Amino acid sequence: MGTFTFEKHERIKKRKDFLRTYEDGTRINSKHFIVILSRNQGGYRRLGITVTRKTGNAVTRNRTKRLLREFFRLNKETLPDSLDIVIIVKKGIPFLTYKNIYEELETLFKESHHITE
RNA sequence: AGAGCAGGCCGGAUGAUCGCUGGUCCGUUAGUGCGGAUGAGAGGAAAGUCCGAGCUCCGCAGGGCAGGAUGGUCGCUAACGGCGACUGGGGGUGACCCUAAGGAAAGUGCCACAGAAAACAUACCGCCCUGGGGGAUCGGCAUUGUGCCAUCUCCCGGAGUAAGGGUGAAAAGGUGAGGUAAGAGCUCACCAGUUUCCCGGGUGACCGGGAAAGCUUGGUAAACCCCAUCUGGAGCAAGACCAAAUAGGAGGACGGUGAGAGCGGCCCGCUCAAUGUCCUCGGGUAGUGUCGCUUGAGGCGGCAGGCAACUGUCGUCCUAGAUUAAUGAUCAUCAUCUUCCUGAGGGAAACCGCAGGAAGAUACAGAACUCGGCUUACAGGUCUGCUCUGGCA
């Protein structure tokens, strides 16, 4: 298994899982995102992304999701095990590049370390 | 050279690294799965969901009314509200563009304000003729008073007329002549229109020519409506399938009734069927399960027919199938455009093209059952044909 992969069992898919994360998780706000962190029993780090219609048109929504997945794929080793991460994209997001997202989320997760420990 | 019209095409490229979703093959495994190899992976609009179809279910998809849609003609098409060609009308110097373009002499409604009147002119002012009454005149005649006549004028009434009348978006054919008390298509000439008929051309819309009727009839149907044609409803969230265990259940047959349902607004027609008995089968709201799900009115090229839309035929190609929803990220090189700087050059100047460098930008937008159209969005590039204006030879 490669280090920078993004497999199916690493995704949050079911509506139930999303709702449980909203209930139990810790919320962190940033300029463009709301990140919710929650412990799970699976032994995996899992990622779920929520992008509503208010964020933009289909191209903007797809691009935002791809960039967030890319960040998870390249940086998941630095995160703790058995963690569910849900990222909600706020509305009115501008056209972002990977660098913008990397910088924003990097500082966000550094600050969050003491919360999850 | 400038300005413009119509139509078509493209809509970033290459490489490296790290990933994502299917297909095929191989290995492994009881199987799920796991590993490896290989090849595939967004658009001209994939969008809006405005039309039309295929497909599926509603037993059948039947008739009539209602409702809805369309509206020049002929053709193309599986079909269409689409497309092509043509006709009429409007716009433009022109290339060309726009056009819901049937019926207002079937009926109903509406036409504010202004105006006599907005549609049955029974019509106000005015004009003309006339009956009755009053007043005036250095007026005329007769004359004691006064009366009669003429002219002007005021009031009340009758008849004729539609020439003229501030208006208004729109005013009851226009101009001229005759005619008359005054006038009027009342009559005539020319012009405009309407209806009917005839001849010629065209499949047809319609076009060209001629004759007759004084026929002159306001606008609005994207107001109701009439006429012609089409139209059952829902939609892949349609719909179908699935191992094991138990109850609720499901299906079939018989009997039974006409409430109720299919049925979407109504009627007809058709069908099912409450409850009961017997027999047979076992599964639902499961698992965000499998199928439907991508080969199709398919694309490309040649030839033939047709003005064209399009059709026929031959060859060739297979080209996304996700379901928290794949098709991406980073780096490098190049391409295109814009701005700025530098250099040599042309020019009186504005400026023009050439070479080099820097910075920035590269649109609109993401398949979700599939096609045919329409509409809308779009950085920039490119090709073809045509028109007008100016200059030079």
Place this chain on the structure above:
RNA sequence: GCGGGCGUAAUUCAGAGGUAGAAUGUCAGCUUCCCAAGCUGAACGUCGUGGGUUCAAUUCCCAUCGCCCGCU
């Protein structure tokens, strides 16, 4: 994917072919020692955008933009 609805003053809504209105709010004046309340007056509008029908369109028709709601 499918279906339905709404855009009018700063706000909430009327108006359905003929000069665009109501309530609340805003501003000014009167009243009061001052404020509130009350009274009087004023300002406020591309009728979401573009085109068409009509003499005339917020209203009718077509296209388009934005917003809201419902259906596994």
